[in-house]
Amino acid sequence: MSLLLEILSPDFLLRNALYGGLIIGFVAPLVGVYLVGRRMVFLAVALPQVSTAGVAGAFFWHALFHQGEPHEGDFWLALAGSTVFTLAAILGLVLWDSRSRGRADERTGVLYAFAGALSLLLVASDRIAEIGILGLLKGEIIAIPTDELLVLALGYAVIVAALWLFKKDLLLVSADRDLARSFGKNVPAWDLALYGIIGTTISLGVLLVGPLVMFGFLIVPPLVAGRLVTGIRYVPLAASLVGGLTAFVGFMISYKLDWPMGPTDVALICLVLALVAGAQAAFKFLSRGGRGPG
């Protein structure tokens, strides 16, 4: 109880890390619902990696051409790199998809491999070793400046508003493309709008929590929600609640045990998924009177 009171205190030293984690925990699953629903989970692995490569690329470029200058604009530089790389990757994939007959997951796999290698090569170049990108890769969310937190909060508020405003259209083009076309919807334009929302969510989130945590919160809460509720209307809400609550409990555990917050959150949400899946399997087994399937 004292731990809870300490964390909830307005003077709590790591409150920005808590708020940042909570914002991502509540909002990322709302976007992840579309990635899981459209069976594009692999994209949720690749894009945060691309975003990280964008951050590394931006710092590398800065170190190369502006050596010795102060890094007051680091956040904006990182945001620019992350956004440009992520949106360029999305646009590239969409164009590639429209012109190629190969499998989309193969292209996404290549993108992931390239982005991962590029991030590590840029970090290993020793030009940006002190900038803290290794912490980003590990998901160490400790000190989030208030202005960066505000940017995240504002950006994610816009994303939530867009998801709410376009909910029916995004769901329609995700669930039944032929029906959407028969209603006269411009399906490629709606796809692009969704990818833009996904890209912005990732490029903002990766800056604060890194690719691992971003992927975890995009994908796992929707998987938990899909097992807990019936009916597409309730899945986003349930996923958001699961993500937000996990972020909070994960923060408490990581603070108490002095563990890195990102990996703690991801491990916890995976544990929740395993528990829910296990409980469902046990319930099915018991409801069959202890007999196995078939």
Next chain:
Amino acid sequence: MSGALVSLQDVALGYGGVPVLEGLSLDIRPGECLALLGPNGCGKSTILKAVAGILSPIRGTISRAEAGSRALKGRPVLVGYVPQQDTLNLAFSMTAADVVEMGTYGGLPLGRHVGRAERARAMTCLEQVGAADLRGRLFDALSGGQKQLVLVARALASAPDLLLLDEPLSGIDAPTAGAILTLLGRVNRESGLTILLVTHHLGGLRDVIREAIWVHGGKLLRGPATIMLAPEQVRAILTEDFLS
């Protein structure tokens, strides 16, 4: 297009830029109940998809009634589409009610969500097809016939001017097929809903449709149902198609 809801003029249809059918012309007028017939692979579904706006023509024009026409009271033509197989591609489970509510999305303006009125209409449509008890059931867990009924309800929930059905009778039992045909005949007679139905099941069709269109040798042969469904006509067309 002389009062037609949808008009195809000298249209070429195909996939990947390669035409499958060419020189097609067809007018669908308000209140008509038509069946598009032909053997497997003749292009019936391709034509239906083009009429639905799912497939763009390679050449020619497909025009829908103008927004200012009297029948439509200043709004665009609304199409209710029942696919050959369910085209739902969402990893999450949807209830039958969720699926039917999707039919109301087409008539809602940007930013407006499904509300009480749309939910009530979806429920009415489920009742209309005799599937009200499926409301809370998971769509993926339904039988083929039950899914078909839900998809017909979804198409009706769009309050369409034109109902397009792609093989709604395939893979379902005879009583359900009969119920679907009876329902289509009733909504056409009672509410004047325009219907275009693709099928290769000819049994029971004559009681429902007024005109039939055969896709024969890449062309459309249209005539009254009594003539086009006469056994000798059916035999002649199918034999010719088989031999060619």
